[in-house]
Amino acid sequence: MAAVVSQLSVGQVLCSSSTKYTIIEFMGEGSFGKVAKCQIKSTCEIVAVKILKVVQNVQDELSMLSRISTLDPDHFNVVKFYEKFEYSGCTCLVFELLAMNLLQFLRTELHFCSMYVHQIRPIAKQMLVALQGLQSRWIIHSDIKLDNVMLANHEETPYKVKLIDFGLAIPFSAARCGMQLQAIGSRAPEICLGLPFTEAIDMWGLGCMLADLYLDQSLFPVNCEYLMMKAMVEFLGMPPDYQLCCGVYTKKFFCQEEDEFGSRWRLLTPEEYSANNNKKAEEWPAWRCHFKSWDDLLYFFNEEDAEEFEDRRAFIDFLKQVLHQDGGKRISPTEALQHPFITMSHLSQDPGSSDYLTEAQSCMSMKCTNEDIDEEHKVQLSPSQVLLANSWESDEVHGREPFDQILTPASSQIEPLSDVNNDNGSVKEPSLDWGEEFNHHSTVDDSGFFTLPHCGDENLESVSSVNGPVEEDVPIPAPKRFRNVRKFFSRILKTFFGCFCCSVQE
Template sequence: MPVKTWLGKVLPSSHSSVRNQRMECSTLPVTVECQISSPTCEYKMEEVLGAGSFGEVVQCRKLSSGETVALKVIKDSSKMEEAKDEERVLIELKARGSDRYNIVNWNDSFTFQGQFCLEFEKLDMNLHQLLKCRLPLSLMEIRPVLQQFLKSVGIVHCDLKPDNIMVVDHLQLPLKVKVIDFGLALHTSELSRGTTVQSMWYRCPEVLLGHECNEAIDVWSLGCIAVELLLGHSLFDGCDEYSMLSQINTMLGKLPASLLNAGIFTSCFFRKKAKKWRLKNRAEIITAYDGTQPLNKLSDLLEARFVRPINCTDEDRRAMQCDLEIFVDLVASMLLMSPQKRARPCQILEHKFISMSHFDGKFPNSA
């Protein structure tokens, strides 16, 4: 039986029989097949899709139209203010035409039996789940996925990761994606030094070090995601901040002194001697470090073996190698240590990997 998902939340197999049963849900003041009411609509609850620290995600059918939607129900009263913040961001994004920016459609918010509910369009599966059920993506598939995120709306998502990027319909529209979960989203002016945002494996150096941040933090996360879609596993997989910085330092080179000097957490991970910073060794760090590194350096991607189409010609192979080199060049610009030097969305859109100008006239007989 396929796993039911929405908003990156997985329905455990033990819940697969809840349809057509009246099962009391301990974290919701509702039961499967009961009705949920908003001031403007009646919903029939069909299935619990998943759960998180915020509450539950429930698949519902709107009785007036028959439309299937997903309700994010906030069960924890301590999360209520965060939910209201997310609603404010969603209202602003909707006013700016969120669908043009590949952002999940938010339809409504209301309170039901004292619990706050957000109604969204129902999507299919997230990129993490997509990678589990198929081979890693090819460069030709990664290109349009990246392209869909490069329009600025003036808001920093702060938690881009494969779980928060949903495929609209993996069968009919396999490369159509939308961003979800704006619970941590902020305007650039609201990003304060030392605030912990971003999931660990997609956390950029300036956040790890407690440096000033801007929208470049999302570009870093997107660069990590791009490589993960190609490899089928995470680019960085540190178990804590120290192991993340160690992997970044090993793969991408030493962090710039300007970043280290201004980071309020730098001294937790680095020691300064004779005006030069060095990464502390394991014995000097309290937190555990497992030393796991999926790649030694980014250029190792050029030597990695990826799935290639059957019956490739020599020209096809040269074209794919050329595409891979340009892809690595793009990702390297997205993963520059200095946020000031890191590629901006407009520069990414103009890059050869996105425009495909590196193919012009070079491989006339390649598919």
């Protein structure tokens, strides 16, 4: 099957029982196979076809997709799945074509700038609705991250997003204590410690993703489990004793000591962690800030406007409840949708009182233009960076996606998946054989200041996460690896100011 996938070429026709798909271009490739942009011959509509060469988890993914297909994909903000077919022994999954994932959006459209909280809010609300939909179908996504949330049609509705990639999704009934789920950096404490867990791990993943959008770097390191746990302890404090005493993996990160006050837990030193786990603890990157309190996030940026700062305060309070260490006390999607940050009840509701309120309401209606987005982010830059940003507008090679290529998805003429539904239209229960040991590790890199996008699976459009070891830190790149010199110098400026802020906070 791998040979068949590698021999596919542009112009080739993939045939299902009812539809012919002509390959227009390949949008990405990984160890799982390829993602191709295809045109339906009969209607000329465009779709994304995921061509798999690894099939061991196809039935599991199909079971999850069959459950999700009973949801309204536009209301619940999940990718539309059309059909599954076999081609020359390869399994092909057909989805609607989306624009780009949020990681690509940060890198190519925002030029490595973070997002304002009023721009994060519509994304947060849509993902909360998506998680509501998954919970109504008893599904845990288990891989919520920037790579797996895609802009639907960025040109017309800039903040309309959809959740993709259900290759690692599991039903509630399959959750087992000790399962290894979620990417490092987005892994909930109950997964790290090997505790019983619920769908609340998806809320933790969402919180980490929203913090990424706010900071333009991950809240917790993604290249080393030990550094991730160290950062969580520094930021949130030690996990409660009742969690540490019950965790299957507690002694991977912590040890218990006796002193004059009795028994207490402490985090292992890097040397102790390495000795106990036969795995080297990475050194803390020089550029990475030590976030030690929620105030560090609140004051990470200078106050620009009283309304904006009040909105930022509400966002931090929202994150506090989403990133609660105890999954049982973590806010649910339904509760989170009533939080003031989402409802905007903390902002003045007088339409003439604030330009900020007008901007915030515009973002929630998702009717602002791309020019509005560009102007909002230019004010975050230094004067020299503004000059660079202006020059990018007229640069023909500035790394932006060709939005003229984004077309409407296929119509309902495509036949739905027929072998996973009962005749009466109800969804079959998935026949999954989940073991106690479930070792999935998504390949993911840290979106920090010194990280370059690379040709890994996480940067593909409509691409499933792939099992494998977590990648090492990417070294500081040479200028020739950038698409243009301007972006390189912009990156250096941002790195300088990031390190300066770290030194001031310390």
